[in-house]
Amino acid sequence: MPAQTIKSRPVYGTLSPQAGKSHLFVADAEGGSAILDLARQAPEGFFGAAHIMFIPGRTGDSLLAALKALKPAQYYEGPSIAAAIPRLKQTLATAHMGLRIYLSGTEGLIGQAMQAALESGIDHTSIQTEHRGSLARRVQCVHCKGITEDVTTQPATCAHCGLLLLVRDHYSRRIAAFQGVCINAEDPTEIPQKEEMFR
Amino acid sequence: MSTGTTKLNVTVTEVVAVNELVKRFHFERTDGGDLPTFSGGAHVVVEMRDDGRTRLNPYSLMSSPLNTRDYTISVRRDDVGRGGSLFMHNRVRRGTEMVISYPVNLFSLDLRAKKHLMIAGGIGITPFMAQTSQLAAEGGNFELHYTCRTPALGTYTDVLAQRYGRRVQLYYDDRNEKLPLERLLASQPLGTHLYICGPAGMIRWVRETAAAQGWPDETVHYEHFAAPQPGAPFDVTLAVSGNQIRVGEQQSLLKAIEAAGVDPPYLCRGGVCGQCETNVISHDGVFRHNDHWLSEEDHCSGKKIMPCVSRFEGSSLVLER
Numbered sequence: 001m002p003a004q005t006i007k008s009r010p011v012y013g014t015l016s017p018q019a020g021k022s023h024l025f026v027a028d029a030e031g032g033s034a035i036l037d038l039a040r041q042a043p044e045g046f047f048g049a050a051h052i053m054f055i056p057g058r059t060g061d062s063l064l065a066a067l068k069a070l071k072p073a074q075y076y077e078g079p080s081i082a083a084a085i086p087r088l089k090q091t092l093a094t095a096h097m098g099l100r101i102y103l104s105g106t107e108g109l110i111g112q113a114m115q116a117a118l119e120s121g122i123d124h125t126s127i128q129t130e131h132r133g134s135l136a137r138r139v140q141c142v143h144c145k146g147i148t149e150d151v152t153t154q155p156a157t158c159a160h161c162g163l164l165l166l167v168r169d170h171y172s173r174r175i176a177a178f179q180g181v182c183i184n185a186e187d188p189t190e191i192p193q194k195e196e197m198f199r
Numbered sequence: 200m201s202t203g204t205t206k207l208n209v210t211v212t213e214v215v216a217v218n219e220l221v222k223r224f225h226f227e228r229t230d231g232g233d234l235p236t237f238s239g240g241a242h243v244v245v246e247m248r249d250d251g252r253t254r255l256n257p258y259s260l261m262s263s264p265l266n267t268r269d270y271t272i273s274v275r276r277d278d279v280g281r282g283g284s285l286f287m288h289n290r291v292r293r294g295t296e297m298v299i300s301y302p303v304n305l306f307s308l309d310l311r312a313k314k315h316l317m318i319a320g321g322i323g324i325t326p327f328m329a330q331t332s333q334l335a336a337e338g339g340n341f342e343l344h345y346t347c348r349t350p351a352l353g354t355y356t357d358v359l360a361q362r363y364g365r366r367v368q369l370y371y372d373d374r375n376e377k378l379p380l381e382r383l384l385a386s387q388p389l390g391t392h393l394y395i396c397g398p399a400g401m402i403r404w405v406r407e408t409a410a411a412q413g414w415p416d417e418t419v420h421y422e423h424f425a426a427p428q429p430g431a432p433f434d435v436t437l438a439v440s441g442n443q444i445r446v447g448e449q450q451s452l453l454k455a456i457e458a459a460g461v462d463p464p465y466l467c468r469g470g471v472c473g474q475c476e477t478n479v480i481s482h483d484g485v486f487r488h489n490d491h492w493l494s495e496e497d498h499c500s501g502k503k504i505m506p507c508v509s510r511f512e513g514s515s516l517v518l519e520r
Contacts, residue, residue, distance in 0.1 A: 098414065
């Protein structure tokens with residue numbers, strides 16, 4: 001689990017069943033197994049009022065049967081986080097108080113689903129989160145504001161403006177991204193070695 | 200010493216009998232000029248000089264936060280209370296000069312909410328008078344549900360119905376009208392925040408129902424100023440200042456500490472704000488906790504007490520004051 005280094009760096013917990021009238025799970029890849037682990041301690045009938053949105057990613061077919069076997073009231077499987085977000089927003093727009101939200105998987109998934117939840121008026125502290133799988137980061141370049149997905153190296157190249165960025169732990173919930181700042185602004189000819197840091 | 204609260208010298212400009220039990224008081228600055236700005240849900244602590252005794256009672260500001268020419272409070276007469284409301288009702292007149300604290304808000308709106316659902320019981324309506332004015336001015340989305348004993352005792356029901364129409368729902372006990380709480384909470388859109396002000400039993404009922412329905416704690420706001428309860432006198436040692444004090448039957452522990460010349464911080468004097476939280480060094484006896492500040496765990500630990508409203512029964516109590 002990522003440790004807290006500076007105040008804005010998110011810290012994640014372990015999913016646990018909350019009191020509520022309905023339950024919304026959004027997970028990607030290994031995050032699916034966090035739902036299965038929660039299911040072991042969930043009360044009888046819990047998933048009868050649950051909606052699972054799952055993006056299998058690198059886990060392929062391995063978790064699908066087990067997730068469906070929980071018999072959630074609604075089950076959605078999507079090809080990517082980007083494809084799932086409009087559906088998530090639609091679900092939140094018509095939901096009522098009493099809905100509990102559980103996010104598990106990569107930081108990118110947790111961050112973007114939380115961003116949608118925050119926009120619908122949910123406090124981030126009332127959302128259950130659990131980090132599983134890749135530590136790849138979503139990074140916003142402070143210079144061009146472009147967002148680069150799945151950043152695993154330090155430094156990283158901005159996919160929009162091409163600057164070489166120092167990926168900081170400074171995180172924004174509002175834009176669901178870590179901050180990237182040009183690492184060689186003083187001397188652009190100085191090119192530090194890239195290291196794989198966020199796998 | 201009240202933390203960070205500079206005092207305001209004010210003059211009562213109007214006293215209005217709202218109904219059989221409630222009077223409204225208007226305050227303006229004695230030296231003229233505007234009063235400090237405040238937000239809906241704020242209260243002031245009113246100092247009452249009652250024949251040598253000083254009473255300090257918190258009252259919610261009920262005037263519009265957009266108006267800083269005067270502050271208004273509404274006081275419900277409590278014939279069996281400690282006497283603060285009787286003092287306000289019987290002794291305060293137009294022209295009376297008084298001292299009040301700067302406004303402090305321990306019950307503010309969370310403006311990130313998509314909707315504000317307010318539940319008031321009786322005189323608990325006062326903070327909502329200010330909050331609804333604030334929200335209405337900004338086009339905010341709110342709904343107020345207000346339970347009263349009878350139409351005659353329904354303080355400001357007429358004003359609210361006229362201002363906000365169907366956004367206000369009234370329930371009268373004498374007509375056996377009940378707030379349909381379960382249904383009301385279950386039908387709220389995501390992003391709603393809940394605000395409760397009224398009798399302790401109502402606050403408990405609404406909080407418990409909301410928690411059972413899965414409303415996160417962050418979305419549930421409530422305010423209930425506890426009045427210090429009288430009780431058997433008890434002795435206290437103040438370790439830091441080296442005082443031995445006795446807390447009288449009708450006196451709060453905070454008052455007794457102040458009477459010994461020690462000045463602990465305070466704000467609300469009603470067990471809500473947490474300012475006067477005091478460490479217990481040792482004790483032999485039982486605490487009577489009456490505050491809404493400390494956690495259940497703190498109450499059981501025997502290590503903390505809120506001297507504004509809580510008492511002690513036993514042979515010795517040593518406080519870090």
